[in-house]
Amino acid sequence: MGSVQIQCTRCKNVFRDRAARLQDGYSRQCPSCEVVLFFAEDSQHPFVRRAMRNARKARKELREAEAMRRAAPESRMARSFAGRTQSAERED
């Protein structure tokens, strides 16, 4: 999770990049043929569109996982125990 597959529009090589970086206006070189791929929301290329769609989905899943972690009482407790003993102070 956090990275998405990108297929090169020229050599068809498949590689991965961070979902967080794969946003409108992003560009990167294919590690295989070194062509520069441009990622735009309005791209006409199906490979680019698919990569951006996957990146958007991965970012959404990351956000949701993060929100879930924040909302979970167990992990909040574990974090405060690891740092200061906030929950113990609250109980007093």
Ligand SMILES: [Zn+2]
């Ligand atoms: Zn390539």
